[in-house]
Amino acid sequence: MMNRWFSRAAAAVLLGFSMAAGAAGLTFTEGQGYTRLPVPQRVSPAGKIVVTEFFWYDCPHCAEFEPMLERWARAQPSRVVLERVPVAFEPRFAPQQRLYYALKALGKVDALQDSIFRAIHEQHIKLETPEQMATWLQTQGVPKPQFMNAYNSFGVQMQARRATQMMNDYHIDGVPTLAVQGTYIASADLPQTPSMDLVLQSVNSLIRKVWSAS
Structure with missing residues (x-):
């Protein structure tokens, strides 16, 4: 799993985003630009x-x-819906799954998603435990008791379990990976x-x- 993840990183570093200029004429085909899940997954909401x-x-x-991804999502028509699913390849990933769903329950994901990434990767703030998360979130205007109540709620625990089940159902072994309509998988692993x-x-x-098929 992690070897694949690092191989993807190496490809991105070597090729960067400079290939975009020459990509206009590309035709993406199964096995070249995407793969198809052996068992399509049900998606919601219906009609999207x-x-x-x-x-x-x-x-x-x-x-x-x-x-x-944020720029891309803002440019999509209303019929296209972006869903985020935090993965847990190992038990140590699980607290960050619950971080995401706790913030979603509090209506704070849109406001804080980018800030979380910047805190971890630019400011080198550890957000690996509920206590670390709660302490940092207080600086972002989220009261510690409010976050902890959401983090420990049954609903958030169930959503985290569902996320792990989705990760398995979609055969995800590296991130970031995108799926379309529960049927197609696109990632930087493909040629x-x-x-x-x-x-x-x-x-x-x-x-x-x-x-076009709908």
Whole structure:
């Protein structure tokens, strides 16, 4: 799992985003720009095209990708919905899963998602335990008791378990990875998409594919 993750990192460093200029003529095909899940997964809400990002807060490549993903999401029509799913490849990842869902329950994800990545990767603030998270979130205007109540709630625990189940159902073994409509997987591991800019181009083509078939 982690070897694959680091190989993806190496590809991104070597090729960067400079390939975007020459990507306009690319045709993405199965095995070249995306893969297809053996068992399609159900998505919601109905009537929308759902793009799912699998991510991990401590992942430097997820942090680098975040601003690009935000710009991409803002440019999408209302029919396209972005869903984020925090992964837990190991037990130590689980607190950050619950961090995400606690903030989502408090309505704070949109305001703090980028700030969390910057705190970890630019300011080198450790956000690995509930106590560390609560202490930092107080500086961001989230009262510690409010966060801890959400973090320890049954609903957040259930959402974290669901996220891990989704990670397994989608066969995710590296991040960042994007899924389209519970059917297609796009990542920087594939030959034709060695950068996240190209991954998003593949995702755009898959959205058009799903849209035209609906």
